[in-house]
Amino acid sequence: SQKIEQNSEALNIQEGKTATLTCNYTNYSPAYLQWYRQDPGRGPVFLLLIRENEKEKRKERLKVTFDTTLKQSLFHITASQPADSATYLCALSNSGGYQKVTFGIGTKLQVIP
């Protein structure tokens, strides 16, 4: 069955450093990979989408890489700030009319001032 693995342990980093979160998947050939941010008690918020034929995508301080050979995505936040503290979810989807999205469990990031 399809499986998405994210480090379930919290990641603590110092303010100003680059945070790197990992998403690995198995038994899946996604057309799209997405990253969402979720704050406690809130719904996830879409951040970035990268397609299978793209290696890297950037948005402000965020960078996502997508390696379909390794079946892995890395999510980077540069110059991290305490406000970046949240849980980050990796999600995979295929093309097509239904567009089912499968989510990972998420990694909790804590940026320490």
Next chain:
Amino acid sequence: SQTIHQWPATLVQPVGSPLSLECTVEGTSNPNLYWYRQAAGRGLQLLFYSVGIGQISSEVPQNLSASRPQDRQFILSSKKLLLSDSGFYLCAWLPRGTGRNYEQYFGPGTRLTVT
């Protein structure tokens, strides 16, 4: 702009009682609609999705049901709640025909506690 509403925000219900959660989307038409459940320490579990009025597909067999009586309204129901139904219920929509077809937009969620 588009917005998505869910209510109630929190709910405490006894085992065996009925359930009705409502989700509405504004500012778009003919969206795909989704119900997810997020249990503590677990990922988002897709429960139901709908691609149009009256069209419901179930992903996980359970004592829950969903309905879509109007284009932008999605309802999650149960006749008799179980303790295992406790969790954070999220409604999401996905825009179609805009060239941005694959990111989902989530509502604020309903925290359900079954006692």
